[in-house]
Amino acid sequence: MTAHGYFSTYGLVGLVLLVGAGFVAAAFSANRLLRPDAPSVEKLMTYECGVDPVGEGWAQTHIRYYIYAYLYVIFAVDAIYLFPWATVFADPGFGATTLVEMFVFVGFLAVGLLYAWRKGVLTWT
Amino acid sequence: MTLFEVLVRLVLVLLCFLVLPLVIGQTEHKVMGHMQARVGPIYAGGFHGWAQLVADGVKFAQKEDVVPAGADRRVFRLAPAVALIPYMVVLIAIPLGPGDLVGRSIDAGVFFVLAVMGVGVLGSLMAGWASANKFSLLGALRTAAQLMAYELPMLLAAASVAMAAGTLSLTGILGEWQWWWLPWQAVGAVVFFTAGLAELQRPPFDMPVADSEIIFGAYTEYTGLRFALFLLAEYAGILVLCALTTVLFLGGWHGPWSGDVGWLWTLLKTGLLAFVVIWLRVSYPRLREDQLQKLAWTGLIPLALGQLVLTGIVRVATA
Numbered sequence: 001m002t003a004h005g006y007f008s009t010y011g012l013v014g015l016v017l018l019v020g021a022g023f024v025a026a027a028f029s030a031n032r033l034l035r036p037d038a039p040s041v042e043k044l045m046t047y048e049c050g051v052d053p054v055g056e057g058w059a060q061t062h063i064r065y066y067i068y069a070y071l072y073v074i075f076a077v078d079a080i081y082l083f084p085w086a087t088v089f090a091d092p093g094f095g096a097t098t099l100v101e102m103f104v105f106v107g108f109l110a111v112g113l114l115y116a117w118r119k120g121v122l123t124w125t
Numbered sequence: 126m127t128l129f130e131v132l133v134r135l136v137l138v139l140l141c142f143l144v145l146p147l148v149i150g151q152t153e154h155k156v157m158g159h160m161q162a163r164v165g166p167i168y169a170g171g172f173h174g175w176a177q178l179v180a181d182g183v184k185f186a187q188k189e190d191v192v193p194a195g196a197d198r199r200v201f202r203l204a205p206a207v208a209l210i211p212y213m214v215v216l217i218a219i220p221l222g223p224g225d226l227v228g229r230s231i232d233a234g235v236f237f238v239l240a241v242m243g244v245g246v247l248g249s250l251m252a253g254w255a256s257a258n259k260f261s262l263l264g265a266l267r268t269a270a271q272l273m274a275y276e277l278p279m280l281l282a283a284a285s286v287a288m289a290a291g292t293l294s295l296t297g298i299l300g301e302w303q304w305w306w307l308p309w310q311a312v313g314a315v316v317f318f319t320a321g322l323a324e325l326q327r328p329p330f331d332m333p334v335a336d337s338e339i340i341f342g343a344y345t346e347y348t349g350l351r352f353a354l355f356l357l358a359e360y361a362g363i364l365v366l367c368a369l370t371t372v373l374f375l376g377g378w379h380g381p382w383s384g385d386v387g388w389l390w391t392l393l394k395t396g397l398l399a400f401v402v403i404w405l406r407v408s409y410p411r412l413r414e415d416q417l418q419k420l421a422w423t424g425l426i427p428l429a430l431g432q433l434v435l436t437g438i439v440r441v442a443t444a
Contacts, residue, residue, distance in 0.1 A: 012229045020210035031350045044194040057257035072273035079280040086287040
């Protein structure tokens with residue numbers, strides 16, 4: 001496929017994006033014409049079960065959350081490589097070789113998962 | 126592709142996007158009602174309350190737009206659009222019937238669709254952070270944790286279908302599809318659908334919006350039209366998930382007389398799955414957050430890896 005054909009494929013996707021943005025913009029324009037506007041201090045206060053809010057809403061999270069997020073990134077990047085490989089692995093000339101490679105790959109993922117499990121990353125209290 | 130064809134496609138995608146989620150929503154009202162020995166909406170529009178969601182929409186459009194004083198205004202106001210628009214973009218790539226009956230056949234279809242669907246969750250994250258509300262922040266963090274747990278089994282299950290078909294294009298996958306893929310990819314289908322439910326935060330995986338714990342999670346501070354857009358995003362998400370499961374695992378337009386009524390098969394299967402989504406909501410209690418993580422990492426991911434191995438062996442053996 002030529003570069004021109006490739007970009008024209010996504011041209012339509014870009015147009016859908018524009019239509020979507022247009023829909024949201026139109027909805028909010030209608031909303032602007034129809035809605036009342038009567039702000040008050042109480043109304044604009046942060047919601048906290050009917051009592052006045054204490055402190056601010058932007059809190060910090062536990063460092064374990066960050067490690068957990070890393071675990072996900074590692075696995076997701078691994079999984080991404082599956083997609084280009086999936087299109088060719090059964091082509092003539094590959095066959096058994098790529099299958100063994102897949103076992104190695106899945107084995108790595110499984111060992112990684114087992115490691116995370118044993119380390120206690122996958123238990124929550 | 127002529128300008129006229131482009132316009133027709135854009136209009137059709139917009140129509141599907143605006144009508145089908147509402148159909149699913151109305152079905153949910155009625156099905157949930159009858160499953161719980163109620164009748165659901167009956168007044169709006171006369172016939173079985175068919176216009177209930179239209180009336181809701183009119184009401185939402187007239188409501189005041191409240192942005193809390195402590196919020197990050199620009200992100201807060203942008204979040205509903207970020208949550209909603211990706212699901213519309215995905216619709217363009219989903220084949221409805223055989224041949225050219227697809228918004229746009231994209232070569233890296235599976236990849237594109239999963240990537241764009243993931244963007245939708247960003248909307249919830251933005252909403253939760255920008256609200257400057259403790260409930261919202263907790264909801265957003267739960268959303269993020271849930272995405273991290275469920276994106277992976279979803280990717281792996283989708284990769285299994287791509288391996289089976291030897292292509293990433295959604296139309297290509299349907300071109301290769303055979304009936305015996307149903308049992309062959311059954312485990313992947315269950316994993317994909319379950320993971321999708323969790324990504325959409327639908328019951329029983331709805332702890333990011335658990336009302337008895339954190340009010341309404343990331344959407345606590347939202348009212349009026351912005352709130353409505355988040356709800357619309359949820360139902361558009363159901364549509365997209367069900368359509369994708371149909372295309373990847375249930376053979377999409379394949380069925381008797383598919384040459385003539387292929388599009389009907391796609392809609393029928395999608396509708397059936399949407400019914401299952403509603404059914405699950407009525408049947409199961411909400412999981413606890415740690416139960417969900419455990420289910421994903423020790424249940425779905427090993428299952429998905431097993432499906433990959435099975436797909437690889439069968440594909441090479443039959444090649």
